[in-house]
Amino acid sequence: MVDISEVISKTAYELLKRAATKLPQDVKWALRRAYENESSPIGKAQLKAMLDNAEMAEKYGISICQDTGTPLFFVKWGLKSGLNIDVRRPIMEAVKKATIDVPLRPNVINPLTKENPGTNIGWGMPYIYYDLDPEADYVEITAVPKGFGSEAKSTLVWITTSEPIPEAIVRCVVDNTLTAMGEPCPPTIVGLGIGGTADIALHLAKKAIFRTPLGSLHPDPVVAELEQRVLKALNSTGLGPMAMGGDTTCLAVHAEICGTHTAVVPLGITYQCWVARYSTARIYPNGEVVYITHPE
Amino acid sequence: MSQEIRLPTSEEVVRKLRVGDIVYVSGIVHTMRDMGHRRAVEMIKRGEELPFNLENGAIWHCGPIVRRVDNSWEVVAAGPTSSSRFTELGAELVRRQRVRLTIGKGTMGKSMVDALREVGGVYLIATGGCAALYAKQVVKVENVYWLDLGMPEATWVLRVERLGPLVVGIDSHGNSLEQIVLEKVRQNVSSIYSREKIDSSRSYVWWPKKIPGSIEACKI
Numbered sequence: 054m055v056d057i058s059e060v061i062s063k064t065a066y067e068l069l070k071r072a073a074t075k076l077p078q079d080v081k082w083a084l085r086r087a088y089e090n091e092s093s094p095i096g097k098a099q100l101k102a103m104l105d106n107a108e109m110a111e112k113y114g115i116s117i118c119q120d121t122g123t124p125l126f127f128v129k130w131g132l133k134s135g136l137n138i139d140v141r142r143p144i145m146e147a148v149k150k151a152t153i154d155v156p157l158r159p160n161v162i163n164p165l166t167k168e169n170p171g172t173n174i175g176w177g178m179p180y181i182y183y184d185l186d187p188e189a190d191y192v193e194i195t196a197v198p199k200g201f202g203s204e205a206k207s208t209l210v211w212i213t214t215s216e217p218i219p220e221a222i223v224r225c226v227v228d229n230t231l232t233a234m235g236e237p238c239p240p241t242i243v244g245l246g247i248g249g250t251a252d253i254a255l256h257l258a259k260k261a262i263f264r265t266p267l268g269s270l271h272p273d274p275v276v277a278e279l280e281q282r283v284l285k286a287l288n289s290t291g292l293g294p295m296a297m298g299g300d301t302t303c304l305a306v307h308a309e310i311c312g313t314h315t316a317v318v319p320l321g322i323t324y325q326c327w328v329a330r331y332s333t334a335r336i337y338p339n340g341e342v343v344y345i346t347h348p349e
Numbered sequence: 350m351s352q353e354i355r356l357p358t359s360e361e362v363v364r365k366l367r368v369g370d371i372v373y374v375s376g377i378v379h380t381m382r383d384m385g386h387r388r389a390v391e392m393i394k395r396g397e398e399l400p401f402n403l404e405n406g407a408i409w410h411c412g413p414i415v416r417r418v419d420n421s422w423e424v425v426a427a428g429p430t431s432s433s434r435f436t437e438l439g440a441e442l443v444r445r446q447r448v449r450l451t452i453g454k455g456t457m458g459k460s461m462v463d464a465l466r467e468v469g470g471v472y473l474i475a476t477g478g479c480a481a482l483y484a485k486q487v488v489k490v491e492n493v494y495w496l497d498l499g500m501p502e503a504t505w506v507l508r509v510e511r512l513g514p515l516v517v518g519i520d521s522h523g524n525s526l527e528q529i530v531l532e533k534v535r536q537n538v539s540s541i542y543s544r545e546k547i548d549s550s551r552s553y554v555w556w557p558k559k560i561p562g563s564i565e566a567c568k569i
Binding site for chain 1: 369371384411412413414416425426427428430431433454455456474476477478479480481482484485498499500501502514516526527529530531533534537538540541542545546547549551553554555556557
């Protein structure tokens with residue numbers, strides 16, 4: 054008899070470790086491409102340091118960035134898996150173990166007292182988002198150790214429907230990105246959530262970041278066109294890697310939409326730094342685990 | 350092309366550096382983040398002595414991952430954190446302690462530009478996210494202070510060997526790399542706006558009343 058709880062805990066640990074120490078293959082390719090195309094010497098030197106660093110972290114199995122963020126988990130529950138167990142407890146065990154063993158930086162504090170228990174656990178962290186998939190026969194877990202250099206540049210704005218929405222969005226994303234300068238560690242992945250309510254817009258923007266493969270377009274051609282417009286605009290600014298000047302400011306723009314009120318459209322803007330840390334696996338009821346983003 | 354700086358350094362050495370220069374730093378650096386900056390400045394204002402010496406030295410905006418090995422500490426990962434949070438407190442430390450090198454990522458505001466010009470110091474930009482690379486350049490953890498603030502917020506006294514590459518982001522003559530980059534960016538943005546049919550005089554945003562991201566806000 055397989056102890057699924059144990060499998061979840063081991064998998065969640067492995068996901069945190071892989072996410073913290075190894076970039077997904079498509080992100081590595083995108084950085085490599087940016088390096089090859091970069092015309093600014095200072096921008097090229099930044100990308101070289103990033104690629105060298107990623108290689109070194111992978112080789113020694115240590116964190117790519119010292120800000121291993123706050124532990125977020127996206128769980129998609131396949132109703133056909135027949136699994137009916139608590140994932141919170143095994144995920145908490147995994148976070149505790151990863152903080153000591155990987156190690157991750159103990160970042161999580163009480164937001165009012167600033168107390169740091171040193172475990173990355175407490176007051177609702179790790180935070181778990183739940184979603185259902187009626188057709189899937191597995192439980193899918195994505196671990197996201199989310200760094201705050203990029204997180205803290207997230208924004209929510211409201212655009213009235215008297216405005217041309219796509220133009221307004223391009224304007225807002227360009228301006229916000231230029232104000233953020235080097236602090237979200239460009240080249241970034243930009244996530245946009247358009248519509249819904251305040252929380253929906255930001256949540257969609259956050260989830261959009263982890264779309265795979267990196268840079269794939271939204272199936273709705275109107276959204277896809279906007280994604281390409283924003284990407285082109287950002288990469289025409291000349292801001293470049295770490296905002297020191299150069300050709301690649303952004304690796305990809307992923308947008309999601311949701312129906313919204315006729316008066317005003319919320320736009321959530323989120324950033325993922327070039328150290329794009331997320332790792333996904335599927336757990337089947339027989340205990341089999343398939344790693345999606347980091348196969349080995 | 351690149352320049353070597355050995356710590357402690359001097360006003361004379363840092364006055365020679367110019368925006369855009371690539372620098373490698375060796376010697377003792379002190380890490381400091383939000384809570385450490387606050388504590389240090391408050392102690393100084395009360396007339397107390399800091400437990401460590403920053404004179405002619407370096408502050409690194411960094412919260413490393415550090416591991417206990419037997420009776421000593423080992424840095425596992427160490428890279429820069431966003432520096433604009435420390436503009437006011439950092440400028441205070443430059444003025445009062447004669448800190449010559451401030452290392453971080455992003456940029457720092459006007460108070461820091463002024464302090465560096467008056468005192469003779471530079472702001473150096475490390476490549477964000479490169480914690481494995483920089484950790485390998487930390488040869489020894491000499492000491493740690495204020496561990497009660499937590500591992501990231503404590504002040505770690507690190508002996509580094511050729512910490513870099515670091516780029517001079519603000520020199521001691523009032524120049525900043527940010528302004529040079531933004532000058533070019535502003536020209537590019539006006540052609541992006543006209544291509545995308547965006548009217549730059551309109552905000553397009555209903556709420557918040559002041560659009561949070563506005564290129565005007567980028568000015569130091």
